[in-house]
Amino acid sequence: MKQESLFSNQHQNSPLASRVRPRKLAQFVGQQNLLGPNKILREMIESDQVPSMIFWGPPGVGKTTLAEIIASKTKSSFLSFSAVDSSISKIKKIMKQAELDREIGQKTIVFVDEIHRFNKAQQDAFLPYVEKGSIILIGATTENPSFEVNSALLSRCKVFVLHALNQADIVILIENALSNPNGFGEQTINISPDEIQAIANFADGDARMALNTLEMAVLNGEKTDNIITVTLDNLSQLINKRFVRYDKNGEEHYNIISALHKSMRNSDVDAAIYWLSRMLEGGEDPIYIARRLVRFASEDVGLADTNALNLAINVFQACQFIGMPECDVHLVEAVTYLSLAPKSNAIYKARLAAAKDVKTTANDPVPLQIRNAPTKLMKDLGYGKGYELAHYAEDKLTTMNTMPPSVAGHQYYKPTSEGNERRFKERLAQIKEWHTKNG
Numbered sequence: 001m002k003q004e005s006l007f008s009n010q011h012q013n014s015p016l017a018s019r020v021r022p023r024k025l026a027q028f029v030g031q032q033n034l035l036g037p038n039k040i041l042r043e044m045i046e047s048d049q050v051p052s053m054i055f056w057g058p059p060g061v062g063k064t065t066l067a068e069i070i071a072s073k074t075k076s077s078f079l080s081f082s083a084v085d086s087s088i089s090k091i092k093k094i095m096k097q098a099e100l101d102r103e104i105g106q107k108t109i110v111f112v113d114e115i116h117r118f119n120k121a122q123q124d125a126f127l128p129y130v131e132k133g134s135i136i137l138i139g140a141t142t143e144n145p146s147f148e149v150n151s152a153l154l155s156r157c158k159v160f161v162l163h164a165l166n167q168a169d170i171v172i173l174i175e176n177a178l179s180n181p182n183g184f185g186e187q188t189i190n191i192s193p194d195e196i197q198a199i200a201n202f203a204d205g206d207a208r209m210a211l212n213t214l215e216m217a218v219l220n221g222e223k224t225d226n227i228i229t230v231t232l233d234n235l236s237q238l239i240n241k242r243f244v245r246y247d248k249n250g251e252e253h254y255n256i257i258s259a260l261h262k263s264m265r266n267s268d269v270d271a272a273i274y275w276l277s278r279m280l281e282g283g284e285d286p287i288y289i290a291r292r293l294v295r296f297a298s299e300d301v302g303l304a305d306t307n308a309l310n311l312a313i314n315v316f317q318a319c320q321f322i323g324m325p326e327c328d329v330h331l332v333e334a335v336t337y338l339s340l341a342p343k344s345n346a347i348y349k350a351r352l353a354a355a356k357d358v359k360t361t362a363n364d365p366v367p368l369q370i371r372n373a374p375t376k377l378m379k380d381l382g383y384g385k386g387y388e389l390a391h392y393a394e395d396k397l398t399t400m401n402t403m404p405p406s407v408a409g410h411q412y413y414k415p416t417s418e419g420n421e422r423r424f425k426e427r428l429a430q431i432k433e434w435h436t437k438n439g
Helices: 040-046 063-073 088-103 120-132 167-179 193-203 207-219 232-238 251-265 269-281 286-304 308-322 328-340 346-360 376-380 421-438
Strands: 053-056 077-081 108-113 136-141 158-161 188-190 222-224 227-229
Touching: 040 063, 053 063, 063 077, 063 108, 063 136, 077 088, 088 108, 088 120, 167 193, 167 207, 193 207, 193 232, 207 232, 251 269, 251 286, 251 328, 269 286, 269 328, 286 308, 286 328, 286 346, 286 421, 308 328
Parallel strands: 053 136, 053 158, 077 108, 108 136, 188 227
Antiparallel strands: 222 227
């Protein structure tokens, strides 16, 4: 836990992003959906009616900066907590002091960065003070608060979603840093608009990444006659590989596998290959992806293409045999095939329908005629009596009942006319017609 002054001068050796951090709402760039004229968060701040809240968004979009601006604007004490050094006893001690301050009219804003890293007990320690209004809690997280913040605490906070900055916002931030006296305003920096745009593109909506890249570019620029020139060669070395925002254990993992699945289902092969590549470049386990493709082959293609499952299994085994990076092409092959294959979810729907009946109908015994009878006692009890072996019938069909009474006549598999499944639909129609004639 640390107490911070919002008005202390930033040391020139501190990172550029820290030196040029906005101190006023008018200086804040981006998030116009929340901070534009007449927008809800702006009105809350300007009217000094700020509730406890959670800022949810990707890195480098201004969550911490906005919390500090709010504390300054509302004339509140500002406390910052870290999950690493915030024991339960420390939290409770500071919260009790905040409660005393409230009694004399002093507001306290408690900022919890990366609140998703706080365990349940740590989060619970804030709860009674949020409930009583002793503190205004502002949590910041890159993870979905629905999963990472205790439901009791979350229900008492307003969630604001912050978005990645667009390139125009990033360009403004870079230009501000170049003119700001706390940034490079006291120096002469020769950098072209194209180079600024290249940094903005590389930053991918992350202001901190943009400013760090600018700082490195200036520090490594060519210095002549008190002029620093950012050269394209030096800049190219800094932006030759973009960091892929992907968390194998977080929400982005589930978002992108969902995007892959739904792109294949929609037969959008290019989108499917793109989302697959996002996962691979982010370091996803190829075996995980291959397992999902095996599932997709039956759930979304099924009998419309009887080769889909074979291909998916082959690719799964190829990923086991050779791993990354070589197995990337096998995954692309499977994703391409499954995207372009005819689609049917009849198998999936059959499973759901049957599962529903199993859960909601009587637990009927297996009809005697289709029970196995390995012992004399079982035969004497009628197990297997009346069984008709279809192989001996002329049409390979019999009138023997194989369904229990409570679900008799229920149809689970309803084939479509897509691809190969047309053959199964025709065959099923033939079987039903035979039973109608011979039943």
